[in-house]
Amino acid sequence: MFKAIQAEDTRxxxxxxxxxxxSFxxxxxxxxxxxxxxTGKKTAGIDGxxxxxxxxxxxxxxRLGDFHT
Known part of the structure; x- marks a missing residue:
């Protein structure tokens, strides 16, 4: 991806x-x-x-794969 951007190949x-x-x-x-x-890995989220x-x-x-982007 870096090389494509450097070459200005946006497609x-x-x-x-x-x-x-x-990608999984x-x-x-x-x-x-x-x-x-x-750094916040030990902080409880909204679910506790x-x-x-x-x-x-x-x-x-x-589960993240079930969402469509």
């Missing part, structure tokens, strides 16, 4: 962006970032849950 950059948004691996990384790497185990993180990533 290719947009296509790569769409692929990333649909990208969703897993996003869930990991929020649940394990962020402070941390997620592996199965909960995986289920969350799968």
């Amino acid at each position: 290719r950059a947009r296509n790569i962006q769409k692929l990333i948004l649909k 691996a990208a969703r897993l990384l996003a869930v990991r970032q929020v649940s394990q790497l962020n 849950v402070k941390s997620l185990n592996f199965k909960q993180r995986f289920a969350l990533a799968e």
Whole structure:
């Protein structure tokens, strides 16, 4: 994506962006970032849950795939 943007190839950059948004691996990384790497990971959310185990993180990533962008 970086190379496409540097080459000012907006069509290719947009296509790569769409692929990333649909990628399950990208969703897993996003869930990991929020649940394990962020500084507020120990702060309870609106549901009162402070941390997620592996199965909960995986289920969350799968649920994120149900939303259409």
